[in-house]
Amino acid sequence: MTTNAHDWFTAAVEALAEPQGQRVWSIIVSFLGDMAQDDGAGISSAALTRVITPLGIKPEAIRVALHRLRKDGWTDSKRRGRGSVHFLTPHGRVQSAQVTPRIYDPTACTTAEWHMLIAAPPSGLELLDALSEGAPDGVIRVNRHTGLAPGPAPAPMSDLLIANARIEHVPTWLQEELFPAPLRQSCASLDAALAPHGTPPALDPLRRACLRTLLVHRWRRIVLRHPRLPVQFHPTDWTGESCRTKVFELLEQLPQPSLSELETAEPLPMTLDIPPPPDAAH
Structure with missing residues (x-):
């Protein structure tokens, strides 16, 4: 590892760190979803500690976070x-698999065909609520009684008015409701953090794993917090597509290491010293 590569890695980790501090359980979920999602895949405590302590996370915080994930049914260990060795439970793998296509989709949404669902209480609202809570990119709530969904109108459903829709105009109030200010700020922060680094030098497997984990974690916390929508739904200050391009350009240059490489890697020094938020591990 050359001095230039070490300096590049350190600068990238510092730039990509969560401005509000690291939530350790979420970082572990990001790591397992990225590198150990398959049935039977797992990582030792020692190797997991080597991956995420350079991000400024203390070993004791990792232990507390793993305890929480086991208690919540996300991970197990043997x-x-x-x-x-720690691994995703069947429940954890299902949850990860549901969001993986969304996290790792490098393309912008170009959906042109939509349908609208309008409900009246009480049974219609219950049905609309159930549809809204289903697939991540299913029904998008416009208000309490109205939902919008991609694709042609489905078969008739009791208590719902269903109509095909062509989107002619999206008002600012709806754009800002779908992409609230804190989300826009988080996305702009990641977009700015990715801007100055350029092509990474040759990095060893452990440093690639550190950066992939941090990058996937930051991107996951943005992309899963808004519906997948084409550009006419975006607020004028939404940097999501610029950020998406930068995220996948960097991921492509950070090949996924094997778990066996991480098991045999030499530890790195802790790169960051950022105090976590009060509930970081919990």
């Missing part, structure tokens, strides 16, 4: 030698 003894191997003197240590433990």
Whole structure:
């Protein structure tokens, strides 16, 4: 590892760190979803610690976060030698698989065909609520009684008025409701953080894993917090598509290391020293 590569890695980690501090359980979920989602895939405590301590996370915070994830049914562990191996449970794999296509889709939404669903209480609202809580990119609520969904109108459903729709204009109030200010600020922050770094130098597997985890974590926390919508729905200050381009350009240059490479990697020094938020591990 050359001095230039080490400096580039350190600068990138510092730039990509969460401005509000790291939520350790969420970072672990991002790592497992990116590199250990397959059935039977797992990582030892020692290797996981090597991946995320350079991000400014203390080993004790990792232990607390793993306890929380086991309690919530996301991960499990088994003894191997003197240590433990951690892996996603079937529930955790299902949850990760549901959002993986959205997280790793490098293309912008270009949906042109839409349909509208209008409900009246009480049974129609219950049905609309159920549809809205289904697939991540299913029904988008415009207000309490109205939903918008991609594709042609489905078969008739009791208690819902259903109509094909062509989007002619999206008002500012709806754009800002779909993409609220804190989300726009988070996206702009990541977009700015990615701008100055350019092509990464040759990095060893552990440093690639550190950066991939941090990058996927930041992007995941943005892309899963808004519906997938074409440009006419975007506020004027939404930087999502610029950010998407930068995220996938960098991911392409950080090949995913194997878990076996991470198990045998030498530890890195802690790169960051950022105090976590009060509930970071919990």
